[in-house]
Amino acid sequence: MPAFVRYLTPLILFLALAVLLYAGLSRDPRVVPSPLVGKPAPEFVLPELKDPQQQVALADFIGEVTVFNVWATWCSGCRAEHPLLMRLAEQGVRIYGLDYKDDRADALRWLQQFGDPYIANAFDESGRVGIDWGVYGTPETFIIDKQGVIRYKHIGPVTVEAINDTILPLIAELQGTPG
Amino acid sequence: MKWLPLLLSLWFSAASAGLESYDFSGNVNEKQFKELISELRCLVCQNQSLGDSDAGLADDLRREVYDLMDQGRSDQEIVDFLVSRYGDFVLYDPPIKPSTYILWYGPGALLLLGMLLLGRTLRQRRAQIRTETDLSEEERRRLNQLLHEQDEATGDKQ
Numbered sequence: 219m220p221a222f223v224r225y226l227t228p229l230i231l232f233l234a235l236a237v238l239l240y241a242g243l244s245r246d247p248r249v250v251p252s253p254l255v256g257k258p259a260p261e262f263v264l265p266e267l268k269d270p271q272q273q274v275a276l277a278d279f280i281g282e283v284t285v286f287n288v289w290a291t292w293c294s295g296c297r298a299e300h301p302l303l304m305r306l307a308e309q310g311v312r313i314y315g316l317d318y319k320d321d322r323a324d325a326l327r328w329l330q331q332f333g334d335p336y337i338a339n340a341f342d343e344s345g346r347v348g349i350d351w352g353v354y355g356t357p358e359t360f361i362i363d364k365q366g367v368i369r370y371k372h373i374g375p376v377t378v379e380a381i382n383d384t385i386l387p388l389i390a391e392l393q394g395t396p397g
Numbered sequence: 398m399k400w401l402p403l404l405l406s407l408w409f410s411a412a413s414a415g416l417e418s419y420d421f422s423g424n425v426n427e428k429q430f431k432e433l434i435s436e437l438r439c440l441v442c443q444n445q446s447l448g449d450s451d452a453g454l455a456d457d458l459r460r461e462v463y464d465l466m467d468q469g470r471s472d473q474e475i476v477d478f479l480v481s482r483y484g485d486f487v488l489y490d491p492p493i494k495p496s497t498y499i500l501w502y503g504p505g506a507l508l509l510l511g512m513l514l515l516g517r518t519l520r521q522r523r524a525q526i527r528t529e530t531d532l533s534e535e536e537r538r539r540l541n542q543l544l545h546e547q548d549e550a551t552g553d554k555q
Contacts, residue, residue: 351482352484
């Protein structure tokens with residue numbers, strides 16, 4: 219073995235380990251990959267938030283690309299992402315909400331105060347539908363294609379980068395495919 | 398130290414994570430229930446099991462596990478129910494499959510690699526010590542000569 223290889227080996231091993239560990243550090247341990255991505259969205263039927271006589275169901279999503287946003291008034295990340303959802307809605311993106319384990323009066327006040335980007339909100343008071351959707355930390359945002367298959371899940375508040383780099387391009391791509 | 402009892406009571410209340418509200422007189426075996434929730438990981442406080450965690454979601458999932466047990470589902474069916482929603486992450490004992498090979502076999506492979514390297518280094522060092530300490534032909538002759546001279550010298554004295 220030439221001498222320089224001998225001396226460089228520890229350095230190379232160290233750099234490889236440093237890269238591996240650094241990659242580990244930059245991952246957010248709170249982001250757990252969802253097994254639901256690529257699978258048909260779980261069925262649900264829930265009362266609507268504003269009008270409990272109405273229902274919101276998975277069937278409402280079918281036929282159009284839909285953003286399904288899980289939120290609650292007790293969730294500070296939801297407050298942070300709210301203006302971005304408003305902007306998405308202004309751009310014509312179809313957003314449905316899942317108001318997760320919330321108080322109806324609080325939620326109505328929230329929408330009145332900060333604006334309502336949602337076409338409709340499913341009111342999941344018990345959080346049972348949240349379990350079916352694998353919700354573990356609000357806010358969470360799903361993108362569902364025209365056939366009702368979950369194509370993407372964003373955990374935590376959506377960011378400008380996530381919207382521009384991932385969410386809007388994916389919606390455009392999915393809209394291009396026949397329903 | 399009048400706050401000590403308060404601290405202790407907080408600690409004990411955290412450790413029990415509100416299992417008192419469950420009724421184990423029916424279909425659900427208490428021991429089986431507690432075992433199962435201790436083997437499942439809470440997604441919110443990731444270093445706690447469903448049994449230990451006080452997070453709201455852990456409470457909901459415990460209730461879900463209880464209800465599924467009450468319906469007579471097997472442990473495996475309940476684990477599958479949670480894995481299909483939350484992924485392998487909920488398992489403290491993840492399955493062996495290509496994406497977890499490095500987790501299961503990585504430490505063993507590293508140990509093996511280390512032992513191979515250690516063995517090689519030791520062999521090399523032993524060979525090196527042998528060549529460094531072995532005498533050359535020239536040195537041997539000189540050594541013999543020196544010993545010989547000494548013999549003669551001591552012989553003279555006698």
